[in-house]
Amino acid sequence: MSYTVNESHNSQLRCWVASAHNPNTDFPIQNLPFGVFRRADSDEAARVGVAIGDQILDLSACLRQSLFDGLAAEAAQVCDQPTLNALLALGRSHWSALRQQISAVLREDGQAYQRDQEIGTKILLSMHDAELLLPVQIGDYTDFYASVHHATNVGSMFRPDNPLLPNYKYVPIGYHGRASSVVVSGAPVQRPNGQTRAPQADAPSFGPCKLLDYEMEIGLFVGPGNTLGQPIPIDQAEEQIFGLCLVNDWSARDIQTWEYQPLGPFLAKSFVTTISPWIVTLEALAPFRVPAFKRASDDPQPLSYLDSSADREQGGIDLTVEVYLASQQMRDGGVAPQRLSRGSFANMYWTIAQMLTHHASNGCNLRPGDLLASGTVSGASRDERGCLLELTWRGAEPIELPSGETRTFLQDGDEIILRGYCERADAARIGFGESRGVVQPAVAQSR
Amino acid sequence: MSYTVNESHNSQLRCWVASAHNPNTDFPIQNLPFGVFRRADSDEAARVGVAIGDQILDLSACLRQSLFDGLAAEAAQVCDQPTLNALLALGRSHWSALRQQISAVLREDGQAYQRDQEIGTKILLSMHDAELLLPVQIGDYTDFYASVHHATNVGSMFRPDNPLLPNYKYVPIGYHGRASSVVVSGAPVQRPNGQTRAPQADAPSFGPCKLLDYEMEIGLFVGPGNTLGQPIPIDQAEEQIFGLCLVNDWSARDIQTWEYQPLGPFLAKSFVTTISPWIVTLEALAPFRVPAFKRASDDPQPLSYLDSSADREQGGIDLTVEVYLASQQMRDGGVAPQRLSRGSFANMYWTIAQMLTHHASNGCNLRPGDLLASGTVSGASRDERGCLLELTWRGAEPIELPSGETRTFLQDGDEIILRGYCERADAARIGFGESRGVVQPAVAQSR
Numbered sequence: 103m104s105y106t107v108n109e110s111h112n113s114q115l116r117c118w119v120a121s122a123h124n125p126n127t128d129f130p131i132q133n134l135p136f137g138v139f140r141r142a143d144s145d146e147a148a149r150v151g152v153a154i155g156d157q158i159l160d161l162s163a164c165l166r167q168s169l170f171d172g173l174a175a176e177a178a179q180v181c182d183q184p185t186l187n188a189l190l191a192l193g194r195s196h197w198s199a200l201r202q203q204i205s206a207v208l209r210e211d212g213q214a215y216q217r218d219q220e221i222g223t224k225i226l227l228s229m230h231d232a233e234l235l236l237p238v239q240i241g242d243y244t245d246f247y248a249s250v251h252h253a254t255n256v257g258s259m260f261r262p263d264n265p266l267l268p269n270y271k272y273v274p275i276g277y278h279g280r281a282s283s284v285v286v287s288g289a290p291v292q293r294p295n296g297q298t299r300a301p302q303a304d305a306p307s308f309g310p311c312k313l314l315d316y317e318m319e320i321g322l323f324v325g326p327g328n329t330l331g332q333p334i335p336i337d338q339a340e341e342q343i344f345g346l347c348l349v350n351d352w353s354a355r356d357i358q359t360w361e362y363q364p365l366g367p368f369l370a371k372s373f374v375t376t377i378s379p380w381i382v383t384l385e386a387l388a389p390f391r392v393p394a395f396k397r398a399s400d401d402p403q404p405l406s407y408l409d410s411s412a413d414r415e416q417g418g419i420d421l422t423v424e425v426y427l428a429s430q431q432m433r434d435g436g437v438a439p440q441r442l443s444r445g446s447f448a449n450m451y452w453t454i455a456q457m458l459t460h461h462a463s464n465g466c467n468l469r470p471g472d473l474l475a476s477g478t479v480s481g482a483s484r485d486e487r488g489c490l491l492e493l494t495w496r497g498a499e500p501i502e503l504p505s506g507e508t509r510t511f512l513q514d515g516d517e518i519i520l521r522g523y524c525e526r527a528d529a530a531r532i533g534f535g536e537s538r539g540v541v542q543p544a545v546a547q548s549r
Numbered sequence: 550m551s552y553t554v555n556e557s558h559n560s561q562l563r564c565w566v567a568s569a570h571n572p573n574t575d576f577p578i579q580n581l582p583f584g585v586f587r588r589a590d591s592d593e594a595a596r597v598g599v600a601i602g603d604q605i606l607d608l609s610a611c612l613r614q615s616l617f618d619g620l621a622a623e624a625a626q627v628c629d630q631p632t633l634n635a636l637l638a639l640g641r642s643h644w645s646a647l648r649q650q651i652s653a654v655l656r657e658d659g660q661a662y663q664r665d666q667e668i669g670t671k672i673l674l675s676m677h678d679a680e681l682l683l684p685v686q687i688g689d690y691t692d693f694y695a696s697v698h699h700a701t702n703v704g705s706m707f708r709p710d711n712p713l714l715p716n717y718k719y720v721p722i723g724y725h726g727r728a729s730s731v732v733v734s735g736a737p738v739q740r741p742n743g744q745t746r747a748p749q750a751d752a753p754s755f756g757p758c759k760l761l762d763y764e765m766e767i768g769l770f771v772g773p774g775n776t777l778g779q780p781i782p783i784d785q786a787e788e789q790i791f792g793l794c795l796v797n798d799w800s801a802r803d804i805q806t807w808e809y810q811p812l813g814p815f816l817a818k819s820f821v822t823t824i825s826p827w828i829v830t831l832e833a834l835a836p837f838r839v840p841a842f843k844r845a846s847d848d849p850q851p852l853s854y855l856d857s858s859a860d861r862e863q864g865g866i867d868l869t870v871e872v873y874l875a876s877q878q879m880r881d882g883g884v885a886p887q888r889l890s891r892g893s894f895a896n897m898y899w900t901i902a903q904m905l906t907h908h909a910s911n912g913c914n915l916r917p918g919d920l921l922a923s924g925t926v927s928g929a930s931r932d933e934r935g936c937l938l939e940l941t942w943r944g945a946e947p948i949e950l951p952s953g954e955t956r957t958f959l960q961d962g963d964e965i966i967l968r969g970y971c972e973r974a975d976a977a978r979i980g981f982g983e984s985r986g987v988v989q990p991a992v993a994q995s996r
Contacts, residue, residue: 241688242729247812257811267810272753273744277812278725278819282689282914283777292778294911297720297852306719308852308910330730330821331739331992357911363714364704365694365724366813372725372913374777405744405755407994463755464741464804465992466819467729545778545912547854 104340104416105388110134110201113530116210119222121155128380128523128533129153131208134201135380135535136186136345139232148235150181150189152204153380153535156229159204163225169207169214173199185239186323186381190344191470193326197344201385234379236286238323243284243375243473244461245319245351246276250395250451252480255492271402274452274460276477279351280372284473286379291539293514294373295547296357306360310544313355313497314512318425318488318520320447321349321475322454323381330467336410339455340384342468346454348378348423348520348537349475355491355511377473378520378537386532390524392418394453407463408456417453421534422446423479423522425488430515431505439519440503442493445479445486447522514543551787551863552835557581557648560977563657566669568602575827575970575980576600578655581648582827582982583633583792586679595682597628597636599651600827600982603676606651610672616654616661620646632686633770633828637791638917640773644791648832681826683733685770690731690822690920691908692766692798693723697842697898699927702939718849721899721907723921726798727819731920733826738986740961741820742994743804753807757991760802760944761959765872765935765967767894768796768922769901770828777914783857786902787831789915793901795825795870795967795984796922802938802958824920825967825984833979837971839865841900854910855903864900868981869893870926870969872935877962878952886966887950889940892926892933894969961990 109115110132117123117131129135131154139158140148151158161181164170170178177200180188189197206212207225214221247253250270257265269275293314299306323344328334334342351371358370394417403409423446426439452460457476462468478488487493490511494500497510512518518541522534556562557579564570564578576582578601586605587595598605608628611617617625624647627635636644653659654672661668694700697717704712716722740761746753770791775781781789798818805817841864850856870893873886899907904923909915925935934940937958941947944957959965965988969981 242727269744269746269753269807269810273808275808275812275815277815278727280689280725280913281728282916282919283912285777290778292912295780296911297716299716305849306716306852308854330732331737333742333992333994354911360716361720361722362811362813363716364809364813365722366809366811368722368724369907369911369913373911402752405753407755460816464743464801464816464820465730465739466727466816469729472729545780547780 103337103412104391105385107388110205111389113528117154117208118210118215119155119157119208121157124155127155128535129155130530131205132530133382133386133532134204135382135386136237137380138184138186138235138237140235141227142231142233148184150183150186154208157226158229158232160225160227164207167224170203174203184235186237187239187471190323190325194341197383198385201383234286236284237379237381238471240281240284240473241469241471243279243281244276245279245475245477246274246452246457247477248274248450248452248457249478249480251449251482252478252488252492255480255487259496272405274457276457276461277366279375283372284375284377287376287537289376289539290542291352291374291376292542293544294354294357294369295544296354296369297360298356299360311354311357314541315353315355315490316425316518317351317353317478318423319349319351319475319477319479320421321347321377321473324468324472324474325470327468327470328462331465333465334459334462336408336413336455336459339458342458343384343454345381345383347381348522348534350376350518350520350537350539351475352376376537376539378535380535382532382534387419387524389529390420390526390532391416392420392448394418395449395451404456408459413453413455417455418448420446420448421522421524426519427503428517429503429505429507429513431507432503433517435505437504442501443485443487445481445488447479449481450476450479512541514541516541550784550859551838552832554835557652558836560975564601564655565657565662566602566604566655568604571602574602575982576602577977578652579977580829580833580979581651582829582833583684584827585631585633585682585684587682588674589678589680595631597630597633601655604673605676605679607672607674611654614671617650621650631682633684634686634918637770637772641788644830645832648830681733683731684826684828685918687728687731687920688916688918690726690728691723692726692922692924693721693899693904694924695721695897695899695904696925696927698896698929699925699935699939702927702934706943719852721904723904723908724813726822730819731822731824734823734984736823736986737989738799738821738823739989740991741801741804741816742991743801743816744807745803746807758801758804761988762800762802762937763872763965764798764800764925765870766796766798766922766924766926767868768794768824768920771915771919771921772917774915774917775909778912780912781906781909783855783860783902783906786905789905790831790901792828792830794828795969795981797823797965797967797984797986798922799823823984823986825982827982829979829981834866834971836976837867837973837979838863839867839895841865842896842898851903855906860900860902864902865895867893867895868969868971870967873966874950874956875964876950876952876954876960878954879950880964882952884951889948890932890934892928892935894926896928897923897926959988961988963988
């Protein structure tokens with residue numbers, strides 16, 4: 103069941119944190135995404151915070167100030183930890199109660215602020231003084247393939263006569279990814295070494311990846327989860343979703359081409375995956391829910407375990423995603439990052455509920471903090487393609503950068519910046535912040 | 550670097566635990582595998598123990614009796630935990646020191662026993678009074694495909710003209726598995742539901758798997774691991790391997806056939822994976838190291854990052870693996886389990902060092918407690934095939950059971966028992982215990 107729009111979404115709410123009213127902020131009072139921070143240059147423990155404007159609301163400090171009660175206080179009690187996992191395990195009633203009380207704390211007309219207009223000095227920390235950490239201890243990371251546009255584009259490069267496989271419109275295709283190498287925005291992205299085989303070569307060789315790519319994806323974090331053996335019905339799927347983030351599924355295309363048959367991508371993906379530090383709750387996204395992807399008249403209907411009227415009507419999310427590139431030369435010259443694409447998460451063939459329900463349909467247990475990513479978010483038009491493989495059509499159509507450089511795939515020093523946001527005239531803007539990563543040279547092999 | 554054979558492997562060692570001298574025991578004093586146990590019907594915390602005959606040596610109790618010093622005492626200090634992860638993180642010097650001192654504690658001529666012949670009452674627990682738990686908190690689980698016989702058999706069913714793909718003899722093919730659903734021997738194995746498409750059908754349907762299979766594999770547990778971005782050279786790979794266990798990678802063949810293109814197996818495997826409770830250390834296996842698989846003269850040599858003289862000479866393990874089946878009818882009638890296959894881990898095309906080094910070759914970080922499984926252990930002859938898909942040739946050649954029943958794939962109530970052991974006339978037998986699981990009916994779907 104989706105969240106309904108409530109007072110916490112009211113676009114007229116006034117917040118006493120001035121930067122939360124900056125029209126460009128990703129983090130107005132209607133958003134309230136969760137992350138894990140540590141005060142920079144301190145030995146304070148890492149703990150859970152909420153982004154508000156350019157500040158971080160310290161939930162443990164709020165608890166010490168007795169700003170929460172009931173379920174919200176219970177939830178805040180597990181926010182003195184270096185991951186969100188314990189909060190995720192509590193479930194939707196706790197998340198929602200905490201959100202409502204955080205919103206009340208931050209409102210200009212709220213009791214907390216009316217009683218003490220210096221409250222900010224006790225419960226806020228500037229983002230400039232904080233280090234943002236990987237917010238979740240990820241048990242398992244699963245990567246889907248939910249954009250039919252991406253699947254069709256990629257398929258048509260490799261199988262021109264048969265771009266989309268027969269299972270695609272029945273099965274939310276996914277595979278297991280590597281959890282250990284998921285890092286938070288800002289971490290370096292080292293070009294991997296690996297086996298590749300040149301097109302006419304007899305044998306492969308081992309060395310630095312030559313076709314390094316990014317993939318713009320949306321990730322979701324699992325809440326309490328299910329017991330091994332017990333599926334999650336589609337109507338209960340969204341109860342299990344805490345929130346969403348940006349995911350860059352960096353991909354080594356030359357390694358992938360050589361290794362992926364018959365068991366799928368492995369080392370082409372496992373060298374690093376970057377996520378954004380703030381998890382935007384599903385509740386914050388309530389004003390932006392839209393119908394699920396409209397299937398063509400000759401598309402099959404989803405099998406009944408993946409079908410519900412609520413999901414058909416509200417399963418989509420009107421979330422815009424953008425990818426920017428800044429080469430080393432551009433950054434050195436003070437040139438702003440170049441936008442490579444802008445797409446919409448509403449274009450995904452499968453909804454987040456369908457992905458989660460399919461995942462658990464065989465009894466596989468999902469646990470608090472598991473990450474499910476959507477696969478590359480691509481749309482029908484060229485500028486909606488969420489990776490270089492598609493944008494440059496496997497290198498055939500290079501991209502020109504404002505510095506005069508061109509790109510087919512990524513060069514050392516390139517920075518990729520993912521952004522995401524929900525915007526509509528009658529609602530507050532809900533932003534996802536950024537996922538950033540700069541490509542570093544491959545390490546020399548020891549032999 | 551491999552372990553060398555030392556006094557702890559001496560086949561003449563006498564142990565004061567009588568059952569350790571039973572000629573059929575898997576757990577003589579030369580073995581000393583690690584696991585996690587809890588006293589049944591008690592509220593004692595789970596902790597680390599070592600199998601000896603039909604007893605469990607309680608390492609925390611040994612520490613309280615001051616039986617360890619130096620690195621061994623440091624290692625035993627992290628054995629009061631419900632997983633082996635902290636011990637795995639310590640590394641080889643600690644593991645080896647602990648093994649030497651455990652061996653000394655258990656020797657008839659050792660100081661501990663000579664001083665106190667009642668020492669057993671303080672540090673042993675009968676296996677009959679213990680519950681064995683999943684011994685490791687598995688961060689990531691990776692499954693390889695290292696038997697060329699298995700890959701060729703499976704490939705020839707699906708691609709008769711081209712059974713082995715061109716990458717196979719260069720790349721230790723692997724894929725990410727699901728960590729959350731790894732369970733310990735004895736846990737029920739629920740038949741999964743899933744999407745399958747009948748051979749002539751236009752559309753798939755959702756329901757219980759009809760082609761349920763097991764896969765006999767060997768797993769290894771990673772020790773301290775590597776930092777993200779730093780590969781593990783092949784000559785250092787075995788330093789990173791704590792020990793081995795039996796793995797049953799239960800597989801739903803009909804789900805797999807429909808879902809696995811293009812990203813590999815997903816729900817066909819993630820419903821459950823069963824491991825044996827005792828981890829046999831790599832050091833215990835030192836007397837059974839053999840040359841790596843002998844490649845045919847027209848096979849390529851491994852690329853240099855996967856090649857070392859030590860691994861060529863000692864990279865294999867002469868480990869016999871067996872699979873047994875007992876149907877419900879057989880168990881009800883008191884009929885002994887039927888052996889389905891007997892193979893050797895020495896027949897694997899890739900060594901454990903090659904698998905681990907390949908995994909980290911792109912910089913992917915391995916962490917203490919990660920599980921790497923070998924893929925199905927199959928050999929050249931029919932009775933060496935490690936799964937029903939191969940044994941019955943996709944159902945074409947049913948197996949007859951002593952009860953008069955036949956099997957192509959598994960029926961509800963079937964129990965699969967994996968066993969593994971190293972045996973040679975001049976060495977003590979090193980056994981792996983068992984991995985057991987009984988197939989339960991699929992759950993009814995909620996819609």
